[in-house]
Amino acid sequence: MIEKKGSAKWQGSLKEGKGRVMTETGALDAPYGFRQRFEGEAGTNPEEILGAAHSACFSMALANILAQADMTPDSIETTATVTLDASSLTITKVHLDVRAKIANADEAAFQDAAKKAKEGCPVSKLFKADISMDAKLA
Secondary structure, rough: OOOOEEEEEEEEOOOEEEEEEEEEOOOEEEEEEEEHHHHHHOOHHHHHHHHHHHHHHHHHHHHHHHOOOOOOOOEEEEEEEEEEOOOEEEEEEEEEEEEOOOOHHHHHHHHHHHHHHHOOOHHHOOOOOOEEEEEOOO
């Protein structure tokens, strides 16, 4: 078993309060609040953090699956756009935008690997939302 910890501290009401979100390693220690989440104010929010986690997890899963197909990526760049329906407070979808550089890559094998990574990465498995993807070789 591997266990990692993230934590948050919140003070005050929903709209006027403020919080800090942290990881146990100290790699993330950032303010968050209502205005960051719903009004675009500087700082972070849960959806942004989920997008970063999904991007990282997916990229690692893709690298692993590509290695099994004898393809070594020079780079994989992934952006996850997490959509929150503000009226129902539900994450409704995640879109993965993937760009990979792989010397002599086979397009069909790459697309198959990307699909497997999208379905199999641990963070993908957390979401009940629809996960879409646009994966391209650079």
